[in-house]
Amino acid sequence: MFISCEKTSPDLKAYTLVVPCVSVGNVGQLAVDLIISTLCMKKIGYMDDESILPLVGNDPFASGTTGNLCNLSVSCEVYMSVVHKVVAIQQRAPFVKGKAGAFRERLVRWIKDRGLNRVVIATSSHAYMMMDMQIQGGTLLRYLISPQLYEKGGESILKTLNWQEMEKQPVDPQGVMGNTDKETQMEIKIPGGGIGLKLYNDCCKEKIPTLLCSKFCSEGDNVADGIDVATYINSWFQWVTKKKKESLWRQPSSWKLQFGSNYDQTIYQ
């Protein structure tokens, strides 16, 4: 699954892994783009997997000086920052329909084999599917924490942060399933969150300390949502600190022209 750029694979023990999910507005991927770009993370390899659709392009994090070079970038790559002890997976293409489950299994096995310390899942959820209690909550950001991470220092960090946990919802709120138990039974739902919740559950089952960060949003210009999720994750891990008059995050060069080419201004004259 993982193909290393170097002859020997780097040791990832004691590292934190950040995984985005292909979800509403690609918010998780935008957040991971910001983290990779700001922490100047180095590409260490890519995921060669049949479950992800193929994609190729030039270096998405190229700065002005390297723009004339070719540094291939593919649909799912792995980046690393030795200074911050972070590894990030960036997925740039959706899954082949019906194969996301197999990818999840392979990913969890890879996380276990590499001995990664903890996992952070960045995802998003449909704002229009928020429950009444979620709308009243004030913030649009939510988290889920695995018991392992909670015990491993998560509890004390959460006390300092004013975070709101993802609410449980009735399994069958309208009672369409005809089962009265399901109207009262509660579960966590992240509609539009891609593999996020299932990956979180898989990690919990494998006893991997895991944190899931999600934002309720809609499709559109999701740059602000990406920044919000990255800032949310950063408020826990403190990888970057705000300097005066500078924004916290550095946007990668691949974010330009998000809505297509420039147009001929004369058509509006």
Add this chain to the structure above:
Amino acid sequence: MATFYGEIVQPYSRAVDDDDDEDDVIPDTSCSVLRWSPTAKLEMEESPTQCLQCEVLIIAIGQEATGFSQAYLLENDAEIICVICSGMDEQDVNTFSQTAPTDKTCYIYRLKSRPNIMMCMCNSKVTSEASYSWTEKVFSKLEKPPDQQMYVAVLSSTLASEFKSETPIGDLKLPFLRSLSTNEFPGTPICPYLEVPNVVPGLPASSEYLSKFSITISLFLSVLDALVDFK
């Protein structure tokens, strides 16, 4: 959801795998089938690695690239050594002469004078889902000759409207070429590299994954103002 003009449109979401999608039974059309010619099969059986030796492979994808390759690259002494069928389902009609609209095959040619030079003509649409299997199967039977490198050139095309540029599309001088290549590629290609944030999806992209086998690969993308419809 209704638009300003009142028509109903399906809300678009990039969140592909919603909730129960994984539990649905999805017909798997992502598999490609390769049929090698009797001569190629015999050669493979004689080889200790069960592979054919290939020094240069040109993969032409789409009508423009195959048309160009047939006109300028394919010599008269080329023989067909393999046929690749992908994305077939039960309803598809497959003809030997490759004239039915549902024929989803492409051919690998080899020069008789220099059998290490091969050319793959992919004149039919290979879906993104089928690309992984397509590439894996083709390259599982090809190997570089001893003491030499294997070079793969992928030729493909795209529409100018798909191309993102700071210059308005109307001001671009069409057609033009862009390239991408792996680090092993010596020198610089004859055209500029593909600018960020442009990306190439599908079959042309899947061959770039071959870099794991230390194969040198270049992708040449022609940006055109109109594409010929595949059918």
